[in-house]
Amino acid sequence: MAGTSVFAELVDEAPPVFKFYSAGEWKKSTSGKLVSIINPTTRKTQYKVQACTQEEVNKIIEAAKTAQKSWAKTPLWKRAELLHKAAAILKEHRAPIAECLVKEIAKPAKDAVTEVVRSGDLVSYCAEEGVRILGEGKFLVSDSFPGNERTKYCLTSKIPLGVVLAIPPFNYPVNLAVSKIAPALIAGNSIVLKPPTQGAVAALHMVHCFHLAGFPKGLISCVTGKGSEIGDFLTMHPGVSCISFTGGDTGIAISKKAGMIPLQMELGGKDACIILEDGDLDLAAANIIKGGFSYSGQRCTAVKVILIMESVADTLVEKVKAKVAKLTVGPPEDDCDITPVVTESSANFIEGLVMDAKQKGATFCQEYKREGNLIWPLLLDNVRPDMRIAWEEPFGPVLPVLRINSIEEAIHHSNASNFGLQGCIFTRDINKAILISDAMETGTVQINSAPARGPDHFPFQGLKDSGIGSQGITNSINMMTKIKSTVINLPTPSYAMG
Numbered sequence: 001m002a003g004t005s006v007f008a009e010l011v012d013e014a015p016p017v018f019k020f021y022s023a024g025e026w027k028k029s030t031s032g033k034l035v036s037i038i039n040p041t042t043r044k045t046q047y048k049v050q051a052c053t054q055e056e057v058n059k060i061i062e063a064a065k066t067a068q069k070s071w072a073k074t075p076l077w078k079r080a081e082l083l084h085k086a087a088a089i090l091k092e093h094r095a096p097i098a099e100c101l102v103k104e105i106a107k108p109a110k111d112a113v114t115e116v117v118r119s120g121d122l123v124s125y126c127a128e129e130g131v132r133i134l135g136e137g138k139f140l141v142s143d144s145f146p147g148n149e150r151t152k153y154c155l156t157s158k159i160p161l162g163v164v165l166a167i168p169p170f171n172y173p174v175n176l177a178v179s180k181i182a183p184a185l186i187a188g189n190s191i192v193l194k195p196p197t198q199g200a201v202a203a204l205h206m207v208h209c210f211h212l213a214g215f216p217k218g219l220i221s222c223v224t225g226k227g228s229e230i231g232d233f234l235t236m237h238p239g240v241s242c243i244s245f246t247g248g249d250t251g252i253a254i255s256k257k258a259g260m261i262p263l264q265m266e267l268g269g270k271d272a273c274i275i276l277e278d279g280d281l282d283l284a285a286a287n288i289i290k291g292g293f294s295y296s297g298q299r300c301t302a303v304k305v306i307l308i309m310e311s312v313a314d315t316l317v318e319k320v321k322a323k324v325a326k327l328t329v330g331p332p333e334d335d336c337d338i339t340p341v342v343t344e345s346s347a348n349f350i351e352g353l354v355m356d357a358k359q360k361g362a363t364f365c366q367e368y369k370r371e372g373n374l375i376w377p378l379l380l381d382n383v384r385p386d387m388r389i390a391w392e393e394p395f396g397p398v399l400p401v402l403r404i405n406s407i408e409e410a411i412h413h414s415n416a417s418n419f420g421l422q423g424c425i426f427t428r429d430i431n432k433a434i435l436i437s438d439a440m441e442t443g444t445v446q447i448n449s450a451p452a453r454g455p456d457h458f459p460f461q462g463l464k465d466s467g468i469g470s471q472g473i474t475n476s477i478n479m480m481t482k483i484k485s486t487v488i489n490l491p492t493p494s495y496a497m498g
């Protein structure tokens with residue numbers, strides 16, 4: 001645990017109170033106020049973090065602006081070297097960081113370790129990708145455009161934006177933080193991290209790994225606190241040059257309030273799983289379980305609605321039911337498949353969707369059961385479009401099945417959603433799969449597998465209310481840069497000399 005380890009300087013008292021990270025040091029807020037982090041399993045306070053003030057945010061952003069200027073001049077290979085070092089430290093300390101994920105967000109123990117290891121790999125890959133793509137520019141000549149002689153040579157390169165504000169969500173407080181931090185840093189930006197409340201302590205541990213790697217003071221900061229005090233203040237701060245956000249509706253509000261700066265937003269999804277008559281139903285059932293119930297459905301890319309052809313629906317539902325019965329339910333420490341959802345209000349919201357569907361006639365394939373934040377996995381058959389769960393994102397272990405009679409009906413339902421993150425199709429007919437993929441208004445379509453963000457270098461993007469911009473390592477590095485041109489103007493057409 002933090003108090004007895006390399007992480008000791010982050011923590012102050014018992015129950016553990018964590019400091020925030022500013023100008024290369026761990027500090028207590030002058031507000032004297034703290035924010036409690038509730039363990040979703042015990043529903044008791046597990047940790048406390050500092051409630052930072054707007055003045056502390058100002059200091060962090062000033063330091064980030066100063067540090068960024070010299071970081072932009074630091075050779076790319078040196079930036080990469082530090083990132084590789086941070087990645088190794090992160091992986092070395094995966095156990096205490098994973099423990100925070102278990103306690104703060106009830107992530108199953110093995111998945112928590114996987115998140116940290118995946119994060120270290122992401123940071124290393126980002127360093128490697130960065131040295132390659134940022135080491136290249138373009139050279140253009142003027143006489144390809146009508147009316148021009150070869151009198152101008154244009155050199156382009158990628159330059160950093162400045163201070164990047166990273167706001168990750170509770171479900172991947174480490175991985176979706178480093179997926180913003182590493183591209184920002186390799187591209188020569190500085191970073192201000194505002195972690196989610198649930199997950200803040202895991203994020204602070206991750207930041208400490210960057211601290212131990214020896215990055216310059218002020219280049220990386222982590223500010224904790226109440227959204228009401230520092231949320232808008234951060235996102236509307238004139239010192240911020242780019243915002244990378246993953247989360248819910250708040251992202252839409254941020255997009256409206258942010259200034260004229262690049263935005264990268266991932267705001268959820270209602271990913272459909274379309275199964276045709278010729279689909280491999282065993283493969284589909286296995287992917288519905290993995291896609292719909294891993295981390296208790298608390299993933300943007302989770303399967304959130306099954307659209308199954310009526311003629312094979314009974315068989316598919318039976319196969320999924322048999323697999324749901326095998327899911328283990330309980331505490332994350334025991335590495336159960338289904339663990340408590342992150343907050344009581346999330347559990348209440350999920351229950352509201354379930355009760356609405358029940359009242360309107362959905363068939364429950366299992367008994368609905370809840371204890372505190374723990375909700376047993378539930379498959380709801382015969383869901384109709386008038387039920388909220390057909391459209392809304394539960395972010396929990398409850399999965400609706402809509403029976404359909406044509407491919408057109410499936411595409412229509414998927415496209416009628418406000419979201420457009422991912423979708424998946426199960427069929428043995430590749431031609432049909434491609435045509436359906438082309439017709440689906442989502443950023444990604446998976447053929448014969450559940451939706452997922454990874455591997456982390458793949459492009460990842462949402463349409464409509466699911467987001468702005470494209471992520472994935474390469475796209476994030478590019479998004480966190482601007483193109484700079486230098487034009488050499490020659491006195492005479494160069495070929496005239498020879």
Ligand code: G3P
Binds near residue numbers: 298299301453
């Ligand atoms: O919910 C966040 C989203 O990015 C999901 O990531 O890796 O679970 O597909 P992943």
